[in-house]
Structures are given as structure tokens and as C-alpha cells.
Amino acid sequence: MISPDSIGRTFAGTESVTVTQSQIDAFCAVIGESDTTIAPPTFSIRITLDQSQAILSDPAIGLDWTRVVHGDQRFEIFKPIKAGDSFTCSSTIESSKAIAGNEIVTVRSDLAHNEEITVSTWSTLVVRG
Amino acid sequence: MVNFGGAWMIETGTTFDEKVFYINRALVKSYADASGDQNPIHQNEEFALSVGLPNVIAHGMLTMALAGKYLTDIAGGSANVLEFSARFTKPVIVPADIDIDLTVSATVTDVSGGRATISLAASSQGVKVLGLAKAVILV
Numbered sequence: 001m002i003s004p005d006s007i008g009r010t011f012a013g014t015e016s017v018t019v020t021q022s023q024i025d026a027f028c029a030v031i032g033e034s035d036t037t038i039a040p041p042t043f044s045i046r047i048t049l050d051q052s053q054a055i056l057s058d059p060a061i062g063l064d065w066t067r068v069v070h071g072d073q074r075f076e077i078f079k080p081i082k083a084g085d086s087f088t089c090s091s092t093i094e095s096s097k098a099i100a101g102n103e104i105v106t107v108r109s110d111l112a113h114n115e116e117i118t119v120s121t122w123s124t125l126v127v128r129g
Numbered sequence: 130m131v132n133f134g135g136a137w138m139i140e141t142g143t144t145f146d147e148k149v150f151y152i153n154r155a156l157v158k159s160y161a162d163a164s165g166d167q168n169p170i171h172q173n174e175e176f177a178l179s180v181g182l183p184n185v186i187a188h189g190m191l192t193m194a195l196a197g198k199y200l201t202d203i204a205g206g207s208a209n210v211l212e213f214s215a216r217f218t219k220p221v222i223v224p225a226d227i228d229i230d231l232t233v234s235a236t237v238t239d240v241s242g243g244r245a246t247i248s249l250a251a252s253s254q255g256v257k258v259l260g261l262a263k264a265v266i267l268v
Contacts, residue, residue, distance in 0.1 A: 026163040030156060030191070031198040033207075041197040041210040041264075045190050046164055070189050072261075074214035080207060122214075 021083035051089035189217035
């Protein structure tokens, strides 16, 4: 269970991540996108998936990633992502509620460059009970 | 009905031709590598069955990425996509050695202030796999 102390808190990642052209190329190849100058709309999951798991893996937070099913996903894109962009990630546990024996947790992850947010993502995680 | 590839007006009620993407095990593996999500339920049939799934399933985010490609084509490029959201209602089930369809279509539900709201539908083998799929694009 998510510890009540964690709800509403933002946890900042420490490392900066730089997007490479080969990462964008690989993502574009999967979906058949020929324009590789800009990352596709859902590319940022490539960064936020690893980062939010690392940031929210502290046992004190109480999120059991081994039982997580992805319920829904939302992206708000303020600026397109390109190769060479570097970001820091922060993750916020926005809410947590128990439904039918499962725990439904909403995590917002922001990718920022020089404290300016480029992409905000919201993931609803269903933690199976 | 408005065709891709030609000129189209984006106005409330505009509908776009459906497009069929094909998903197979190789594509799912490529997405695992491209996204970094190596969860075995997307690659290992024995593992998927052991956790109660009917077979290997595609990443929900792969279906969303393909719907995102459809959206990007409507928007005239990734830079014009401002918001995109979807619920993963049912998994896309991917048996070995066959291509499974992902059928995507969309309708414009609102246009105002230089932005259009798009409602997307995505199904696989006749089953709806994305729910409440919605996007905002620059027009």
C-alpha cells in the first residue's frame, strides 16, 4: 500500500537524461514514422518509465512495481522533444484509492529542462491486490 | 469521410478513414527494445500463460504509440500534438507467427482557438482496446 505520507509528494530524480537520435530512430521505426527530427507523441515514456520506477522504488513510499498494471496514460506536451535534449524527471503521487481489492495510483511525471517543463505525463497504475 | 493524403478540413464532425496497423511478436520485441519495457508478459508465452493471460500481450503503450502515429498523420507532424490520453481497456493478444490487426479511426469533436480535439477509437480483432482516447492538436 502507498504510505499516506507519500500522497501529494513530489520526488525528484537526481540524474539528467539526454535523448539520443538512435532512441528516436528506434521508436519511429516501430510505428512507421519517417520523420525522425521530432520525437513521436508518446516517446517520453522511454524516459519516464525508467525514471519514475527508480524515483518511486523507495520501500517507504510503498509502491509495489511487481504488481503494477498500466491502467491509463496521458501526455501533455509543451515543447517537442528532439535528439540532444536533456531532462531531469520528477514524479508526484497525485492520488491513491482502493477499488475492488486493487489500489489505483495516479503518478504524474514531469520532464524538465532548466526548470521548464517540456512534457507532463500521468499514469494510472493498478496495483493488483 | 475524408481521405488521408488529400487536403482535408478539420472541423467539428470531420471523420478520418480508419487505418489498420499490424502487430506481431517481432514488432512487440522491437517496441520492448525501443521503449525499455522488457516485461516478460510481452515476450514470453510461457510466462504470460503462468500469470493468467491468454497469450503474449502487446504493451498498452505500443497500441498507444501506433494510435499516436495515426494522430501525428492527422495533425501534420508530431510537433502539432499537444495532448494525448487513453485508457487500456483490453489487451491486444499476440499469438506466435501471425499478424494481429490494430484498427484505428478518429473524429473531430471540437475546434476552437487554433486547436482541435480529436476522439480516437482503437480495436483489435473487433475488441475495443483503447477507451476514452482523446487528443488535442494544433490546427
